[in-house]
């Protein structure tokens with residue numbers, strides 16, 4: 164993992180995680196919207212352990228450590244294709260749920276297989292010992308009770324053990340794909356969180372059947388000044404930049420960072436790398452408002 168991928172737990176992430184927990188526990192559809200770059204995707208990925216999931220070459224190649232991470236996993240993160248169809252949505256979500264099911268059930272199955280193999284081995288040994296005593300042979304083999312047939316397993320929900328489906332870039336979903344999601348929601352008794360841009364909730368309000376199932380709406384907010392201060396003070400290194408060891412000590416420089424980024428996480432990280440570059444190029448030791456200003460000039464700042 165590179166430093167740029169390091170996930171920092173912020174109060175906005177905690178609010179998001181509580182929101183997801185509530186949608187899962189109450190089996191609601193939740194809408195989470197926020198401007199670009201505030202951290203919606205990274206938060207959803209962290210919540211569902213998705214970087215770890217995607218790093219698996221395949222669930223079958225999972226290590227013991229991977230199995231431990233997913234031992235209680237009950238959420239998936241699904242990002243629809245730009246052009247999406249109801250069939251694609253259904254099969255993609257089904258495939259992800261099957262992978263989580265495998266990761267949760269496989270360790271138990273392997274332990275069971277080992278137990279069975281040990282039991283069979285012990286049985287073979289006992290039988291061999293008995294066969295050695297010829298007298299035993301006829302009587303014992305005839306009396307060996309046949310194994311009882313196991314009772315059929317009760318049918319389970321098709322998406323189990325997944326209880327929460329997070330859908331990133333939900334703005335991409337076409338009407339028929341939204342219908343598909345609603346159908347999966349109804350049939351499986353799961354929670355869903357649709358993550359998208361502000362305005363998504365207004366668009367979805369045009370589909371009354373889906374909208375009437377929405378239980379919670381969550382606005383993902385930009386970082387506040389105090390949170391930026393905390394991140395800069397405590398997580399300086401993890402943010403991937405080799406800035407001066409006293410961080411941003413100059414209060415005016417800090418105020419300039421807050422102003423330039425508006426609390427947008429994407430911009431904050433970009434601005435910090437620019438500051439880092441400018442300090443190194445100019446052999447400077449302190450982050451001043453002038454350094455922040457020069458760094459800002461090198462940034463492409465969209466409307467956020």
Ligand SMILES: Nc1ncnc2c1ncn2[C@@H]1O[C@H](COP(=O)(O)OP(=O)(O)OP(=O)(O)O)[C@@H](O)[C@H]1O
Nearest residue numbers: 169170171198199200201202203204205428429432
């Ligand atoms: N919790 C976090 N810890 C560390 N970095 C973060 C965090 N959240 C966001 N970032 C940084 O901000 C960038 C943008 O985050 P993210 O892609 O999650 O935004 P988004 O809200 O999904 O934006 P968009 O609407 O454009 O998809 C990330 O690439 C990362 O550099």
Ligand SMILES: [Mg+2]
Nearest residue numbers: 203204205331
């Ligand atoms: Mg995103």
